[in-house]
Amino acid sequence: MSTAAPAFPHRICPATGRVVAAAAEPLIKVNAVVAVVSLLIGAVAALLLVLTRWQAVHLLPAVWYYRILGVHGMNMLIFFIIYFEMAVLWFAGTILLNARPANPKLGWFSFGLMLAGTVLVEWAQWSGKADVLFTSYPPLQAHPLFYLGIILFAVGALTVTGLFFATLVIAKREQRYEGSVPLVVYGAVTAAIIAVITLLHGAIIYIPTFLWSIGLIKSIDPQIYRMIWWALGHSSQQINVAAMVAVWYMLSALTIGGVVLNEKVSRSAFVLYVLFISMASAHHLLVDPGFGPAWKIVNTSYFMYMAVLASMIHGFTVPAGMELGMRLRGYTDGLFGWLRRAPWGDPGFSALVFSVVVFGFVGGITGVTIGTEQINIIAHNTMRIPGHFHATVVSGTAMAFMGATYYLLPLVFQRKVAFWGLAKAQPYMFAIGMLLLSMGMTFAGSFGVPRRHWDISFSQALFDVQFNPAVDITLAVMGIGGILAVTGALSFIAIAVKSVFFGEKITTWETGKAIVGIPQGLTNPPVHVAHVDQLNDELHAESRGIAGATPGTLVLVAVFLLAFVVYYFTNWKLLSFLWKVG
Amino acid sequence: MLTKVHSGLDPAPGVWWKPAHKAEKVWVGIAFAWCMVLFAMMPLWHWKGGQNPSGIRRRVDPQKFFARTVEFATQYKIGEDRGIPIVAPPAGAEVYLTGMTYQWYPILQLQAGATYRLHMSSLDFNHGFSLYPMNVNFQVVPGYDYALQVTPTAAGDFRIICNEFCGIGHHTMVGRVIVVDGAGKPLADNAHAVIRDREAK
Known part of the structure; x- marks a missing residue:
């Protein structure tokens, strides 16, 4: 690590010894703050929605239900996540490489573009000029400024991505690090490349749609729109996956001294994401009329499930890295001693574990299953879909980002984490709530309950529909889970806002004793045993057989695979009971 | 033979293409095989199954x-x-x-x-x-x-x-x-x- 005093204005992080470029810090902060504001809007919307879909409560009137549903989608899936990812890119490009940001002025201009776009979209949605939901499928049409807002936002984000690549080039040229970039930065590069692909698709579809909304183009083909739009809509969630996995590796290192088992394996998995993950647009088109079976099979499987393979690799290497890290610190007892003795009271650690487990077991397994060409027949547009993606984007990505925030507050904002007791409990609250919500939605969807639907009592419909009474229970589970999760999200927001604006400034760093408001990974940085390389060799000795250095993880992934196989084939069985269709 | 112990926050050695340990190889192999099963099921269902969205x-x-x-x-x-x-x-x-x-x-x-x-x-x-x-x-x-x-x-x-x-x-x-x-x-x-x-x- 080249931490020799650089020529640009900076400070040295007292906790990690890293160079923090003065020009980068405010860019990280401003993106993180706007991300939290978007999260607040999205979370309030979430509460209103969950209390409407919970048929026993049925809070909002129809118009406001659909309007708020659009607001929730844009704020959560686009604004919150992408602003946070912009912060991650600035952070990974500069602080993790001890480097300076490329052209911070253009960085601020891009942020301005994104903010202007955000304001336009919020205005159009709240004023009822864009009641087209998140997907805005033509021929449904919104106000032109809605589309223009998204275009401005995308151009801004694309520019920041370009600046991130430029930052990497500068860091390399100025020799800010030796060897190859850290794995976390490698993951961020992956996310950035996918972001470029994604945002270009956004431009390809939203520019003609904008022209159509002002009358310059006569019509937009609804099927082609769906195909290209989902190359934005789904692939943008793959930016999240790559960014989230990068954050996993980071939190694992910070909280418990997790190590990289093998750079080749982890990096190859990231490359698989870049090569194949953008084909996921097909997940939304499996029961569409526009495409044939061959196209559907090749695309929905990311060309033979190569992106799934990537996730399954990370699903092993992340926990295995955690296990090995703990063992190298001396926690070598039994299969799960490393897990039992981990810092469960550290919100960075608990968030990491929940993110990995729920993303994998719930989000991953349901996603691959319902993304199977034929199984999609019993899942398409039912509540199984939001059940799946709340387990990935929210329980996975948002949870990981929340965990990272508990470390970024002291490291970047140099403030103690406010409401420390609440912060320790927050990941538990959020993860349990989201798990209940996802399960409730998934089971309701299995009974055929549609997503994006105001009234499943069908009180104003021509014909009655009597859902299985079990649906009332699953929707109640969803409702209770939703309330708990929103409480968790609002707690997070309260903690973040209080810490950033009114938090206790950290002036001196003391290590070796616990400090209220600073995660233990910073007050007591995880240290490996003195003879770490020797112990590493011993743990990897041939005599330990296949289980090798990480026997506990091997047991965990075996359980995962079993759950996967059972869930997957159960769905084929359910499908076989249907009418013959072909 | 093994990569020197380091975390995902540390720069990796310039040459990071090192052999993986047995446990990783086994898991990657199992995961790959499972992916092939996932892939094969779709054409198989077109051939043998009764529910397909082809039309x-x-x-x-x-x-x-x-x-x-x-x-x-x-x-x-x-x-x-x-x-x-x-x-x-x-x-x-x-x-x-x-x-x-x-x-x-x-x-x-x-x-x-x-x-x-x-x-x-x-x-x-x-x-x-x-x-x-x-x-x-x-x-x-x-x-x-x-x-x-x-x-x-x-x-x-x-x-x-x-x-x-x-x-x-x-x-x-x-x-x-x-x-x-x-x-x-x-x-x-x-x-x-x-x-x-x-x-x-």
């Missing part, structure tokens, strides 16, 4: 498709329920169903065990065909004719819920499919339909 797909003018649906409805109409014709095509017939804000037109009466070619399209926006309580779901896109071979397996009174947002009245969009048994007797409650039919006469 015949072509572009169509929405107005013309609706006109064809009306023609079909007139040809095989046997009654009416709440203002919508009940249409009973013979086994093997080409069947037409149009989604529009906010109804499915017409009501279909099919025979259990018989096979039909069901053409679906939309007159205006995207709609979602969701057969309740079967939970069979297809996307209905304006400008595209999605023609699927369908064989109802058992008699019953089914609903078509629209499960794609199509406007502010989306939640009121419910259609009906009746499946009769071998004796041709509807098991469904047709109280409404019969009354309407008598009134019409």
Whole structure:
């Protein structure tokens, strides 16, 4: 690590010894703050929605239900996540490489573009000029400024991505690090490349749609729109996956001294994401009329499930890295001693574990299953879909980002984490709530309950529909889970806002004793045993057989695979009971 | 042989292409094999399975498709329920169903065990065909004719819920499919339909 005093204005992080470029810090902060504001809007919307879909409560009137549903989608899936990812890119490009940001002025201009776009979209949605939901499928049409807002936002984000690549080039040229970039930065590069692909698709579809909304183009083909739009809509969630996995590796290192088992394996998995993950647009088109079976099979499987393979690799290497890290610190007892003795009271650690487990077991397994060409027949547009993606984007990505925030507050904002007791409990609250919500939605969807639907009592419909009474229970589970999760999200927001604006400034760093408001990974940085390389060799000795250095993880992934196989084939069985269709 | 111990936050050695340990190799191998199973299942189901979203797909003018649906409805109409014709095509017939804000037109009466070619399209926006309580779901896109071979397996009174947002009245969009048994007797409650039919006469 080249931490020799650089020529640009900076400070040295007292906790990690890293160079923090003065020009980068405010860019990280401003993106993180706007991300939290978007999260607040999205979370309030979430509460209103969950209390409407919970048929026993049925809070909002129809118009406001659909309007708020659009607001929730844009704020959560686009604004919150992408602003946070912009912060991650600035952070990974500069602080993790001890480097300076490329052209911070253009960085601020891009942020301005994104903010202007955000304001336009919020205005159009709240004023009822864009009641087209998140997907805005033509021929449904919104106000032109809605589309223009998204275009401005995308151009801004694309520019920041370009600046991130430029930052990497500068860091390399100025020799800010030796060897190859850290794995976390490698993951961020992956996310950035996918972001470029994604945002270009956004431009390809939203520019003609904008022209159509002002009358310059006569019509937009609804099927082609769906195909290209989902190359934005789904692939943008793959930016999240790559960014989230990068954050996993980071939190694992910070909280418990997790190590990289093998750079080749982890990096190859990231490359698989870049090569194949953008084909996921097909997940939304499996029961569409526009495409044939061959196209559907090749695309929905990311060309033979190569992106799934990537996730399954990370699903092993992340926990295995955690296990090995703990063992190298001396926690070598039994299969799960490393897990039992981990810092469960550290919100960075608990968030990491929940993110990995729920993303994998719930989000991953349901996603691959319902993304199977034929199984999609019993899942398409039912509540199984939001059940799946709340387990990935929210329980996975948002949870990981929340965990990272508990470390970024002291490291970047140099403030103690406010409401420390609440912060320790927050990941538990959020993860349990989201798990209940996802399960409730998934089971309701299995009974055929549609997503994006105001009234499943069908009180104003021509014909009655009597859902299985079990649906009332699953929707109640969803409702209770939703309330708990929103409480968790609002707690997070309260903690973040209080810490950033009114938090206790950290002036001196003391290590070796616990400090209220600073995660233990910073007050007591995880240290490996003195003879770490020797112990590493011993743990990897041939005599330990296949289980090798990480026997506990091997047991965990075996359980995962079993759950996967059972869930997957159960769905084929359910499908076989249907009418013959072909 | 092994990479020197380091975390994901540390720069990696310039050459990071080092052999993986056995446990990783085994897991990657198992995961790869599982991915191949996942992949093989889809072509296999096309070959051996009974439920595939293939069908015949072509572009169509929405107005013309609706006109064809009306023609079909007139040809095989046997009654009416709440203002919508009940249409009973013979086994093997080409069947037409149009989604529009906010109804499915017409009501279909099919025979259990018989096979039909069901053409679906939309007159205006995207709609979602969701057969309740079967939970069979297809996307209905304006400008595209999605023609699927369908064989109802058992008699019953089914609903078509629209499960794609199509406007502010989306939640009121419910259609009906009746499946009769071998004796041709509807098991469904047709109280409404019969009354309407008598009134019409």
